[in-house]
Amino acid sequence: MSESIYVRTAVPEDADGIARVHVETWQASYAGVLPDSYLVTMRRRDHARQWHEVLSHAGQRDVALVLEARGETARPAVLGFASAGPARDPKLLYDAEVYTLYVGSDWQGQGLGRLLLGTLFRTLFDRGMEDAMLWVLAENPTRFFYQHMGGQVIARRDEHLAGSAFPALAYGWPDLEAWLRQVGM
Numbered sequence: 001m002s003e004s005i006y007v008r009t010a011v012p013e014d015a016d017g018i019a020r021v022h023v024e025t026w027q028a029s030y031a032g033v034l035p036d037s038y039l040v041t042m043r044r045r046d047h048a049r050q051w052h053e054v055l056s057h058a059g060q061r062d063v064a065l066v067l068e069a070r071g072e073t074a075r076p077a078v079l080g081f082a083s084a085g086p087a088r089d090p091k092l093l094y095d096a097e098v099y100t101l102y103v104g105s106d107w108q109g110q111g112l113g114r115l116l117l118g119t120l121f122r123t124l125f126d127r128g129m130e131d132a133m134l135w136v137l138a139e140n141p142t143r144f145f146y147q148h149m150g151g152q153v154i155a156r157r158d159e160h161l162a163g164s165a166f167p168a169l170a171y172g173w174p175d176l177e178a179w180l181r182q183v184g185m
């Protein structure tokens with residue numbers, strides 16, 4: 001079956017598909033990092049409700065994207081998603097913050113994470129935001145993806161999750177225009 005994969009703006013009806021990928025990637029990425037008791041109690045239903053709320057009340061500077069596959073017969077399926085908006089910590093002096101970026105485990109390693117990040121940066125830049133940053137737990141190997149995508153460590157802090165503190169790193173892209181030009185997006 002031929003399948004096309006594309007990125008589009010997320011709508012509230014995507015909440016359930018996003019929650020499926022969210023819970024699945026957290027459970028895969030954070031096994032052995034976050035307590036099992038926390039990971040096994042993550043409920044798709046709860047996350048779907050939260051995502052529906054977030055997507056229903058998105059501000060003008062918020063961006064939410066889904067990566068979707070459409071086959072000839074099967075219904076479209078959410079394979080990944082990403083969200084971003086105004087940076088939450090004004091002290092870092094960055095315009096935009098990437099809040100989430102996940103590619104479902106069956107779809108990783110095919111260039112889709114790069115496509116999502118690039119589309120997110122292009123959308124943020126087109127909305128007037130010149131630089132972007134994100135937070136990631138230092139123990140999450142995903143941070144090497146952000147490093148590979150040209151992010152530079154700009155800050156450190158402790159993130160409080162499941163009753164414990166985890167070291168986290170902020171990666172920054174200080175010039176989105178130059179980055180987009182370099183990757184041809």
Ligand SMILES: CC(C)(COP(=O)(O)OP(=O)(O)OC[C@H]1O[C@@H](n2cnc3c(N)ncnc32)[C@H](O)[C@@H]1OP(=O)(O)O)[C@@H](O)C(=O)NCCC(=O)NCCS
Binds near residue numbers: 101104107114115143
């Ligand atoms: C990180 C993630 C977005 C990468 O997406 P992906 O589709 O697998 O990545 P791509 O195929 O687009 O990779 C693009 C490039 O990055 C590299 N890369 C991907 N993941 C990497 C990693 N973890 N470390 C180092 N490099 C990585 C690839 O090798 C590729 O390099 P190349 O094109 O120069 O050869 C995806 O693995 C993911 O969603 N992981 C789970 C996220 C997570 O941990 N969430 C928990 C909460 S933050």
